[in-house]
Amino acid sequence: MMSPTLIYTILVLCAIGVISAVILFFVAQKFKVVEDPRVDEVEQALPSVNCGGCGFPGCRAFAEACVKAETLDALYCTPGGNECMAEVARILGKAVVEQEARIAVLLCNGTCENRPKTARYDGAKTCAIAASTSSGDTACFYGCLGLADCVTVCPFDAIHMDQLSGLPLVIEEKCTACGKCVTACPKYVLELRKKGPKGRRVYVSCMNKDKGAVARKACNVACIGCNKCVKECPFEAITLENNLAYIHSDKCRLCRKCAPVCPTGAIQETNFPARKPKEESATVTAVNENKDNESEKI
Amino acid sequence: MNQKKFKSQTFPQGGVHSADLKLSADQPIQPLGLPQTVAIPLSQHIGKPAAALVAVGESVKVGQLIAKADGFISANIHSSVSGKVIKIEDVMDQTGYKKKAFVIQVEGDEWTATIDRSPEIKRGIAFSADEIRAKVMQAGIVGLGGATFPSHVKLAVPEGKTAKCLLINGVECEPFLTSDHRLMLEHGEQILIGVQIALKALGIERAMVGIEDNKPDAIEHLKDLTKNYKGIEIHPLKVWYPQGGERQLVKALMNKEIPPPPKGLPIDVGAIVLNVATCFAIYEAVQKNKPLFERVVTVTGSNLKKPSNFLVRIGTPIQQLIDVSGGIPEGTGKILSGGPMMGKTLLTTDSPVTKGTGGIVLFDETQSHRKEMLDCIRCAKCVSVCPLGLEPYLLMAMTDKNMLDRAEEERITNCCECACCVFACPANRPLLDYIRYGKTTVLQRMRSRQQK
Numbered sequence: 164m165m166s167p168t169l170i171y172t173i174l175v176l177c178a179i180g181v182i183s184a185v186i187l188f189f190v191a192q193k194f195k196v197v198e199d200p201r202v203d204e205v206e207q208a209l210p211s212v213n214c215g216g217c218g219f220p221g222c223r224a225f226a227e228a229c230v231k232a233e234t235l236d237a238l239y240c241t242p243g244g245n246e247c248m249a250e251v252a253r254i255l256g257k258a259v260v261e262q263e264a265r266i267a268v269l270l271c272n273g274t275c276e277n278r279p280k281t282a283r284y285d286g287a288k289t290c291a292i293a294a295s296t297s298s299g300d301t302a303c304f305y306g307c308l309g310l311a312d313c314v315t316v317c318p319f320d321a322i323h324m325d326q327l328s329g330l331p332l333v334i335e336e337k338c339t340a341c342g343k344c345v346t347a348c349p350k351y352v353l354e355l356r357k358k359g360p361k362g363r364r365v366y367v368s369c370m371n372k373d374k375g376a377v378a379r380k381a382c383n384v385a386c387i388g389c390n391k392c393v394k395e396c397p398f399e400a401i402t403l404e405n406n407l408a409y410i411h412s413d414k415c416r417l418c419r420k421c422a423p424v425c426p427t428g429a430i431q432e433t434n435f436p437a438r439k440p441k442e443e444s445a446t447v448t449a450v451n452e453n454k455d456n457e458s459e460k461i
Numbered sequence: 462m463n464q465k466k467f468k469s470q471t472f473p474q475g476g477v478h479s480a481d482l483k484l485s486a487d488q489p490i491q492p493l494g495l496p497q498t499v500a501i502p503l504s505q506h507i508g509k510p511a512a513a514l515v516a517v518g519e520s521v522k523v524g525q526l527i528a529k530a531d532g533f534i535s536a537n538i539h540s541s542v543s544g545k546v547i548k549i550e551d552v553m554d555q556t557g558y559k560k561k562a563f564v565i566q567v568e569g570d571e572w573t574a575t576i577d578r579s580p581e582i583k584r585g586i587a588f589s590a591d592e593i594r595a596k597v598m599q600a601g602i603v604g605l606g607g608a609t610f611p612s613h614v615k616l617a618v619p620e621g622k623t624a625k626c627l628l629i630n631g632v633e634c635e636p637f638l639t640s641d642h643r644l645m646l647e648h649g650e651q652i653l654i655g656v657q658i659a660l661k662a663l664g665i666e667r668a669m670v671g672i673e674d675n676k677p678d679a680i681e682h683l684k685d686l687t688k689n690y691k692g693i694e695i696h697p698l699k700v701w702y703p704q705g706g707e708r709q710l711v712k713a714l715m716n717k718e719i720p721p722p723p724k725g726l727p728i729d730v731g732a733i734v735l736n737v738a739t740c741f742a743i744y745e746a747v748q749k750n751k752p753l754f755e756r757v758v759t760v761t762g763s764n765l766k767k768p769s770n771f772l773v774r775i776g777t778p779i780q781q782l783i784d785v786s787g788g789i790p791e792g793t794g795k796i797l798s799g800g801p802m803m804g805k806t807l808l809t810t811d812s813p814v815t816k817g818t819g820g821i822v823l824f825d826e827t828q829s830h831r832k833e834m835l836d837c838i839r840c841a842k843c844v845s846v847c848p849l850g851l852e853p854y855l856l857m858a859m860t861d862k863n864m865l866d867r868a869e870e871e872r873i874t875n876c877c878e879c880a881c882c883v884f885a886c887p888a889n890r891p892l893l894d895y896i897r898y899g900k901t902t903v904l905q906r907m908r909s910r911q912q913k
Contacts, residue, residue: 282808285831287894295898297557297808304559 201254202226208250209243214318216241216341235259242319242339264358265340267313267322267333271352272368272431273306274328278382289315294349302381305370307331307352313344335362357412362434365410365417367392369429372405379427386429392421469674471699472709475848477881479702479802481675482636485761485768490643492772493785495567499542499776500552501527502562505815506603507610508534510561513549520545523572524752527563530598536611536816537601541754541774543571554815555798557808565776576751582650583748586658593662593747600746601816602753606630606705606736607799609817612743615733616662625731627660627668628714629740631683632698632705634673635800638820640757641737643770645672645679648741653683653690655740658747660692663733668693669714670737675700702802703879707734709848721875723904738819758782758814762823764790773814779821780810794829797822802880835888843882843892849875853882853892860899869903876900 205226213221217240219228229238235257240247245261252259284293284300290312298304309329314322321337322344324330331344335358345353352370367386371378375387388406400414401421410421410430419438422430504510511528521527521540528538544567551559572578588596598613618624629652633641645652656668672680674697684695698704698713707727708719717730727734735743738757745751754775761768766787773782779798783789789796789810797804798818807821843853851872859868873896882892 282806283830287891287898292894292898295901296894297806298553298559 199230201230204254205229205251208247208254209240210247210339212242212318214242214339214341214343216339216343229255241265241341244339265355266335266338266358266362266364267340267342267344267353268356268364268366269307269331269333269352270354270366270368270370271305271307271330271350272384272429273301273303273382274330277384278303278306290347291349299350303371303373303378303385305350305352305372306382308350312347312349313353316343316347318343359412359417359434363417364412364431364433365415365419365422366412366431367401367408367410367429368431369407372407374406378406384427384429386425387427389426391424391426392430395420395424469697469699470671470713471701471704472712472848474850475846475881476701476703476709477846477884478700479636479884481700482761482763483639483642483675484637484763484765485639485759485770486642486676488639488643488767488769490640490647490757490770490772493774493777493782495542495570495774496777496781498547498564498566498778499774500562500564500778500813501538501541501776502552502554502560502813502815503528503538504560505538505609505775505817506536507608508532508536511535511538513561513563515546515563517546517548520568521565523570524576524754525573526752530601530611534611534614536603537599537752539601539752539754540565541776542567544568552813553809554812555805555807555818557805562776562813577749582654584654586654586661586747588658588661588747590662590664593658596747596750597662597743600742600752602739602742602746603816604736605738605742605756605816605819607803607817607819609815612735612739615735616659618663618728618733622728623731624663624665624728624733625667626715626733627656627663627665628710628727628732628734629656629668629670629737630705630710630734631670631672631676631679631737632710633676634700634702634705635802635804635820637761637822638759638800639761640759640770640819642676642679644741644757645676645737646682649679649682649686651744652737652740653686653693654748655742655744656693656735657690658743659733659735659740666692670695671698671704671710671714672696673698673700673704702881703848703877706848706877706879708877710734721872723874723907753816756814756816756818758818759820760786760823761820762790762793762825763828764792764825765823766790775816776813778811778813779807779818782814782821783810783823789823790825792825793823794826795824797824802884803878831891832889834890837888837890840887842885842887846881846885848879848881849877851875853896854890856899857890857892857895860895860902865899865903865906868899869907873900873903874907 206223209222211222217225219225229251239262248259278301280300281302282300288310290308290310293308293310299308307330311324313331314324319337319339321334322331325332340355342355369386371385378385379387386407390403392408393401393403398414398416400411401408422432509532512531513528515527522543525540526537527540530537542565544565546563547566548564552562554560594613594616602612603609631641631645660668680697687693696714703709711717711719711727711732719725719727720729742753755772758773759770760782769786796807798807801822837854856873876896878897880893
């Protein structure tokens with residue numbers, strides 16, 4: 164026989180359970196949060212890296228914004244790319260604008276050989292602090308500081324420091340153009356540029372706004388603002404401002420005519436096939452001639 | 462030092478004692494020869510850069526106004542030489558950044574006629590408070606202790622506040638530097654007249670001069686002089702860094718605490734703090750009509766041949782000062798502008814002397830490099846030496862981890878950047894590098910929040 168104490172206990176506990184269940188049921192009805200089930204679906208389609216490249220605090224917030232928004236024009240997930248956005252558009256039944264793939268590009272080629280050190284920085288090893296104490300340990304005040312703030316912030320492990328050159332190296336396959344490194348860089352030497360067909364890009368790899376002679380003295384591969392590339396470009400894709408040339412990627416048709424005329428070699432071309440030997444020899448002489456002219460000028 | 466004739470005051474919290482190393486204390490102030498060209502930056506003070514008044518190609522005289530204060534917190538800039546403005550270009554100054562500056566080719570030494578160049582000391586003060594303020598502003602005087610805050614702003618007491626006491630900073634607590642010390646010995650009377658002028662501008666009667674007791678000759682000298690100057694007291698202070706900090710000086714002399722920054726100012730407890738060199742500049746501006754275009758600069762260093770004190774025209778390349786003192790000695794690793802505690806490393810010796818340059822210190826290779834950074838061992842030495850009662854190790858970690866809200870709660874903005882924490886840290890951690898960065902970031906955030 165069970166003792167009455169035990170029976171009472173079981174009964175009371177059961178009663179509490181039932182009453183609580185009833186209360187909870189009504190409370191749940193009253194304070195029900197209606198959430199669009201599509202938010203979950205969209206979140207599933209996103210890469211869930213929470214990089215913040217879209218401008219929202221994480222993928223969930225971006226998914227909510229996508230569901231809420233009338234059109235997807237202003238919303239884009241760079242790490243996911245066009246495929247991911249197409250999936251999101253399919254779930255939501257909205258149209259999506261395709262964007263060209265982009266990539267972070269380093270606008271500085273001041274390697275240890277090209278840009279000799281003029282001072283020794285002894286302070287805390289982050290770019291942000293180095294930039295706040297002085298304009299850098301080389302004679303170029305615009306270039307990369309080489310203390311790897313971009314490497315630290317990259318959520319995709321897509322930037323590494325190249326020990327030989329002392330500059331960060333963007334790994335093309337891993338970079339998703341989230342833009343974290345661009346905002347972290349105190350010298351603004353990282354830029355998001357169009358990835359280009361087969362990864363082919365032409366850009367001026369320099370941020371030096373000093374006059375030619377000063378820039379050249381500080382770094383062998385500085386843009387000296389000579390205007391040659393601007394004149395050479397058949398598509399008016401290059402502009403010169405503050406002694407610095409800039410190639411606009413929306414106008415550039417990758418003809419590569421600018422690179423050989425650059426007297427310092429500040430214009431970089433990536434992933435192009437090697438130039439034809441005949442053309443190359445002509446180019447080399449052209450470069451040499453230009454170099455001679457330039458040295459005379461300086 | 463054992464037979465001290467006086468009892469020294471000090472502030473109660475934190476601080477460090479570092480070696481004196483006042484190598485140039487016996488060197489009289491000598492005027493430095495005129496340079497061939499000077500570079501006078503448009504921004505030599507806290508606040509907005511001055512607006513240029515002369516163009517390239519124009520001739521200027523010594524003491525001529527070449528850039529006008531742009532706004533309330535800004536200061537006039539005068540030419541320190543006579544000659545021709547050859548260009549206005551970006552020149553690397555002591556901040557490590559390029560700033561706009563007049564480059565003037567020196568021709569002769571022709572002074573503007575209004576400046577009184579006679580050596581006699583003018584004692585009577587014939588100006589009203591407003592006239593004094595106008596003259597100080599006209600002369601472009603800024604705090605010469607290093608902070609370069611425009612002095613006319615300090616001499617105007619804001620509404621709702623009352624000034625009670627003027628504090629004169631003759632502490633010179635940084636090791637190596639002796640420019641204020643020499644100035645007190647050689648121009649003591651002029652400084653006291655400057656103090657009286659400042660008292661008149663503020664409409665108060667009492668001034669206290671604080672001097673560290675490693676300068677007994679200066680204390681004696683000024684004590685003798687004050688017999689003729691009513692209301693000015695000389696107070697010896699203990700040799701304890703940062704005795705010359707505004708907060709520390711107010712605490713040591715008046716035993717009052719300034720409310721925490723960024724809002725708290727000495728005027729909140731009725732104090733106005735001026736440097737002795739600033740008082741000398743005020744004397745020259747008011748009594749002699751001489752704008753601020755030259756200052757005393759100490760050039761010193763353990764290996765330097767002739768550590769010296771120079772009277773230098775603003776804009777003179779620092780290289781020239783070092784050349785006259787015997788040139789850069791072999792094995793020099795670092796050249797500082799300012800003292801070893803708060804000074805900044807120069808990127809180039811072509812930088813010009815500005816209003817805030819009190820000293821140039823040359824370090825040899827062994828002194829100039831930091832040792833390898835080790836892990837924090839939680840010894841709390843940084844906490845015990847912080848004169849503001851902060852926790853530097855914590856602030857560094859907060860800044861490193863980007864936890865700026867927490868850093869703000871921990872009062873990172875109170876930091877006065879005195880570098881006691883770095884000096885005391887046995888693990889060679891770059892505490893101040895981080896804290897200074899965190900502080901500026903937090904201040905920016907606070908400002909943008911206010912704008913919203």
